[in-house]
Amino acid sequence: MPNASESPATSVLFARQPIFDASLEIVAFELLFRPTDGGPMPISFDGNRATSTVLLNAFTQSDLETVSQGKPLYVNFTATTLRDDLPFDPACLVIELLEDxxxxxxxxxxxxxxxxxxxxxxxxDYAEEDIEHPYLPLVDIVKLEYPHYCDDAFERIVQQLRQRYPHLKILAEKLETATELSCCQRAGCDLFQGYFLARPQIVHGATLVTDRIAILKLIATLSKPDVSVREISTAIEYDPTLGVRLLRLVNNTKQRQADITSLEQAVGLVGPQRIRSLATLLALSEMEDKPESLPQSALARACLCRELAAGDPALAEKAFISGLFSYLEAFFDRPLVELVESLPLHASITRALLTRAGPVGALLETAIRLESESWDEITWPRLQLIGIQAEDVRAADRRARQTARELQANARP
Known part of the structure; x- marks a missing residue:
């Protein structure tokens, strides 16, 4: 466990690039992932970990007011991180999704x-020649990739967007010259971003290193039915930096109406669901010494377990935890039984992890069989006892395979 008295190390938190309005006033910032050591971008890029790291560094490691200057922060999201519940103030965060x-x-x-x-x-990164993209009716801002278009084509796409989707704000991005900026202004864009206006600037800050076991204990505690505020705050007390992150999360929301005097008060303000989201982000982001594919594999198995139990929300939550924690040995290089015994897991999850017993164990075992394409080895009678038929498994497998494809697509350089 980290020593609370130690001075936290200073490292790269993210890069920050301004976004301007038509008067060339800064109205927002985009936060971009950068390696914490300031080195080059990794050859193999994990988009899920990058999103989690940027969100955590902005909202739980730094002073949000200093970072944002009271303006919205744009952050890129992958398909996987888009599905996760977000413990952050909607007024502070703009969710950027890739058009592909x-x-x-x-x-x-x-x-x-x-x-x-x-x-x-x-x-x-919108670079389509038409305006038939399925996301357009569902978003508030479209970022047009200016270098992709000639001037006439750019003006035409702006006009078409204005006519079909008058609610949309249009942001011209990747502008590198005064001529390009003028063209986008004439076309009627609302927002502007690019190297000509401002390059991304590195933001440094004090790094909070959170104990992995403390994160797992918190996730395990949150998986218990009817978990109390006191139980959650006790789990957070395992590592002082978890408490610091929680307090910063409270401070960076509009929910705080008085000074926080205890962890229990902070937990009550934030709520179990948002704390679970915070803990999941931490678990996915702070695995720097492991292959980048490992968190993706763990998350894919967890999602498959949850999809298998899609008809039973309580069972699905336990199945998700069992799938995620079934990779503990790979993360920690320690025997699974030793790790599980140190965590306050629900008995059904413990049995599933160690012996594959019970309904949760049946789902975990099925997920592992599906991963290895061992359809004939699935124990169908166990699944039928919990109301799951072969067609349910096929549908869950299709949804999970789509998730896996999205994970791979978003692990892009």
Missing amino acids: IPFDDAIRDRLVLLRQQGFTIALD
Whole structure:
């Protein structure tokens, strides 16, 4: 466990690039992932870890007011991180999604929900020749990749967007000359971004190193039915830096109405769901010494377990935790039984991890069989006892395979 008295190390938190309005006033910032040591970008790029790291560094490691100057922060999201609940203030965050994220009903419903929650959605890197993209009716901002178009084509796409989607704000990005800026201003764009206006600037800050076991204990505690505020705050007390992150999260939201005097008060303000989201982000981001594919594999198995139990929300939550924690040995290089015994897991999850017993164990075992394409080895009678038929498994497998493809697509250089 980190020593709370040690001075935290200073490292790169992210890069920050301004976004301007038509008067060339800064109205927002985009936050970009950069390696914490200030070195070159990794050859193999994990988009999920990058998003998690930027969000955590902006909202739980730094002074948000200093970073944002009271303006919205744009952050790139992958298909996977888009699905996760977000413990952040919608007024502070603009969700950028890549235009090549596969579109389906689940993504559409998620975007509708996020906008209902107050989040602003931006469609990034738009370079289409027409305006038939399925995301356009569901977003608030479209970022046009100016270098992709000639001047006439750019003006035409702006006009078409204005006519079809008058609610959209149009942001011209990747501008590198005064001539390009003038062209975009004449075309009637609302927002502007690019090296000509301002290059991304590195933001340094004090790094909080969170104990991995403390994160796992917190996730395990949150998986318990009817978990109390006191139990959650006790789990957070395992590592002082978890408490610091929680307090900063409270401070960076509009929910705080008085000074926080205890962790229990902070937990009560934030709530279990947002703390679970914070803990999941931490678990995915702070694995620097492991292959970048490992968190993706763990998350893919967890999602598959959850999809298998899609008809039973309580069972699905336990199945998700069992899938995620089934990779503990690979993360920690320690025996699974030793790790599980140190965590306050629900008994059904412990049995599933160690012996594959019970309904949760049946789902975990099935997920592992599906991963290895061992369809004939699935124990169908166990699944039928919990109301899961072969067609349910096929549908869950299809959804999970789509998730896996999205994970690979977003692990891009």
